[in-house]
Amino acid sequence: MSGQDRISASVAVKEGQAVCAACGHDLGPATKPWKDHAQRREIPLAQAGGQAYDTGHEGVLLRHFYCPGCAALLDTETAMAGDPALDDILAERG
Numbered sequence: 001m002s003g004q005d006r007i008s009a010s011v012a013v014k015e016g017q018a019v020c021a022a023c024g025h026d027l028g029p030a031t032k033p034w035k036d037h038a039q040r041r042e043i044p045l046a047q048a049g050g051q052a053y054d055t056g057h058e059g060v061l062l063r064h065f066y067c068p069g070c071a072a073l074l075d076t077e078t079a080m081a082g083d084p085a086l087d088d089i090l091a092e093r094g
């Protein structure tokens, strides 16, 4: 796509906005964390993929961030329950 810089396999910057690379859904200004504009799903890490992912600690989550427009999986991260999302700024702050 022209006029769009791919930042990852799933998120791009177009005209200063973070967008879903698959459908172009607006994920907010590129200078702000785009994850606030995504659909979030959290599951205990121990349920993510079997025993290999069981840390033995309660409250460790696997977060999925989905595009609200096309439901593409945009990113994942592990976090403790209640922690803010990892700041994922795609452009220099203005």
Ligand SMILES: [Zn+2]
Pocket: 020, 021, 022, 023, 024, 025, 067, 068, 069, 070, 071, 072
């Ligand atoms: Zn999308």
